[in-house]
Amino acid sequence: MSKAEKTREFIIEKTAPVFNKKGFAGTSLSDITRVTGLTKGAIYGNFKNKDDIALAVFDYNVQQVFMIASSPGDNGKSAVDRLVAIANQYKDQFAGIARNGGCPILNAAVEADDELPVLKEAVKKRIASWKDRFVQIILQGIRGGEIKKHVDPDRYAVIFIALFEGGMMLSKTMGDPVYFHQSLDKMIEIVYTELKII
Structure with missing residues (x-):
């Protein structure tokens, strides 16, 4: 990794929690220089503008959260076990996710809905990717004879995402993990x- 790549990565890692907690509009250049200890010139020597930083940070934050649901033994598990493990791993990691500002997809979706089309497109792609991940696990279960054939994978993928995001929003707002x-x-x-086929 080059020095420039290391600096860029450093900026992303340091500003990720700030953007996730304060949002795009709420995060100022002074916030970025304060947490990184770098000058404005150094920041914009690695990023074109604030939009560029926000998109890189959004991707980083989403990857950090998605890594929670991945485990080394995923490929050896049944589809049912994988779905249950994802839910349980997120439950176990709620405190860490909340401490870093909550779910970056939810946060960015609310903020970008009407005013930040570039960020909104990035959010839509991440939701589509998340949905596809659930769909593929469910299809694996149908092919393996452990999930009912009539199940609509798209429908359940949307339900699972809605449960995750709705529970996260309620828990963050109410300050109580029980909702999640x-x-x-x-x-x-x-x-x-x-x-599951019984």
Whole structure:
């Protein structure tokens, strides 16, 4: 990794929690220089503008959260086990996600909805990718004979994302992880009662 690449990575890592907590509009150049200890020139020597920083930071924040749901043994698990493991891993990691500002997809989606088309497009791509991940796991389960054939993978993928994001929003707003835990417990219940072949 070159010096420029290391500096860029350093800026992203240091500013990631700031953007996730304060949002795009709320994060100033002085916030960025303060947390990185770099000058304005050094920041803009590595990024074209604030939009460029925001997109890089958004991708980084999403990757950090998605890594929580991945485990080395994923490929050896059944589809049902993978879905349940994802819910449980997110529940276990809620405190860390909340401490860093909550779900970056939810945060960016709310802020970018009407005023930041570039960021909105990045959010839409990440939601589509997340949905596809759930769809592929469900299809694996249908092919493997552990998930009912009539199950609509797209529908359940959307339900799972809605449970995750809705639970996160309620828990962050109310300052109580119980909402997030209850939402993901519902996801697990759906997996066992509506998807899994008994």
